Amino acid sequence: MTRELSYAQAVGEATVQALEADERVFVYGIGVDDPKAIFGTTKEAARRFGPSRVFDTPASENALTGLAIGAALGGLRPVLVHARNDFLYYCMDQLANHAAKWHAMFGGVMRAPIVVRAIVGKGWGQGAQHSQSLQALFAHLPGIQVAVPATPYDAKGVFLQAVSGNAPVVIIEHRRLHDVKAAVPEERYTVRPGQGAVVRKGKDVTIVAVSLMVSEALAAAEALKARRIDAEIVDPRWVKPLDKALILKSLKKTGRLVVLDTSWKTCGVSAEIAALAAEEGFSYLKAPVARVALPDYPAPTSAALEPLFYPGTREIVAAVERTLGRKVGRKVASSGPRQEAYIGPF
């Protein structure tokens, strides 16, 4: 049966179902069973399964990640939760040097399937150290899978995939998506690694977007429709492995590519997808690829500066118009008003 759930509720339901289905699963991290329960996502799991399987931890992110690896080697299925991506830097040694390597470095005889959830903040002055979106950092590392779910359906599906797969998985959630509601099946299902989705069919331009930028792309598609531009939107859902075939198939159809990312432009996911088009889809391209991503700057906090930092509908429409050789600069609504609707503290 399908009903409407918020993205946060979908993550919460996936967590409960994983704990229910497999006694090897445990969920831990700073605050998972505190009154806030990671924006509510671990509340029901903590209530139902108690402190032996859902538990709070000391502030020791790197050791907690190492603990996940060791627990996985011992047959468990750890799920380590971080309220913000920014804390993942503490874990880089265990994630990059260890979890990512444990399978190949030991000749394929070992596996360390761990699941790491980490949430991206945006707006209300989250600033430089509470808003980073680190999918590219982890996608760079062979041996780690990276999911960037954009919908409640995908949030549940990638989680259930991650806790049943064989590889370490980093799931990048977006705080600005947590309250978004959509249809989610009650039963368990998975979204396979490397399985992207076409979220809007169109013929004029392919917009590849991840995480929060999928909803930005959908909003922009409406503005583009008013300009008689029919955009196709592709959500890869995983940036590693990446659904290259789906992206190339859409590019072949439209001949134009705009890539949207929630993170920095330089050496990011948008660069990787643009490179894919250059290497494997060059003959399809009717115009240079355009990218809409963050400038090389740490996130500012002032409400006056955030709209200058985060691209929205206006920038996406302009990028699409560039690929179509249209004159850019006609005024479109920015995503500012929607940001205003989201207030803190959070």
Add this chain to the structure above:
Amino acid sequence: MIDCSGRPAALLKDLFTRMTLIREAEEKIAALYPEQEMRCPTHLSIGQEAIPAAVCANLRKDDTVFLTHRCHAGYIAKGGDLNKMIAELYGKATGCTKGRGGSMHLVDPQAGLMGTSALLAASIPIACGSAFAFKQQKQDGVAVCFFGDAAVEEGTFSESLNLAALWSLPVVFVCENNGLSTCTPISRRQPSIPIAGRAEAAGIPAQALDGNDVLAVYDAASKAVARARQGRGPSFLECATYRWREHVGPNFDWDMGYRSEAEVRRWMAADPIKRFEAGLDAAGALPKEQRRLIREGILEKVEAAVAFAKKSPFPGSLDLEGAKA
């Protein structure tokens, strides 16, 4: 003098065999390394054999061990396959990681050798996770983590001790304190406080030991392992020892100037194996002739492992069976 009187003959033989196998395998590696066929950074434990031998003699096959870049000794002591280890040093397809890990990344899950890390302190939290898995699944296994004195300086060390103490994990921390981090003496890296004291401060029972006294380490490890197995939590052993050879490679390195030849010679004179043998002689245990036979058997085993490695094929592809995660 190591007092061997009243000890079971089987235990003395077991410890002597483990130490001698480590020594002879590593002496062989040192002798062959200049042929330049073992093309990987190789860190020898010669002079430090008593610690892994004594600790692992207390472990069951299903207990887990986590090691560092200097991992041959622990691998051998825990019962890792010698042929696969030597083949790995030669980069062969028959090596324990099929040419992916080399000397610094030995593994043998059948023997409970669950992984090694070349990064300081990094295997400490992983060992805690292995201990957590035992505890969570109500198994009475014990996880053991070996690391050097410089690992203590890493933040992960402190984080991990806190976790182990807080969650009463069945883990034994074994610090092989050889007083050196590559060429830097401990006096330039740490204030002069005992490493064991750091563990005590974290709430973990700790003991500072002569790491070259195989029976002292054996007794302390025996208590620590029993404590963990009974569900009474972690323990910490700081074992003083000394590395004879250079940090990485087969040579003596007193010409480098960071330590004197006299200092190395002093420690070589106090060879942990010779000290143990003197104790055996004094107690009339494990007679010389028996030791000679054991050593002969070990030399044959080492020769066979080298022959196996040399004749093994190289891997031909990066593809791993099931490598696609």
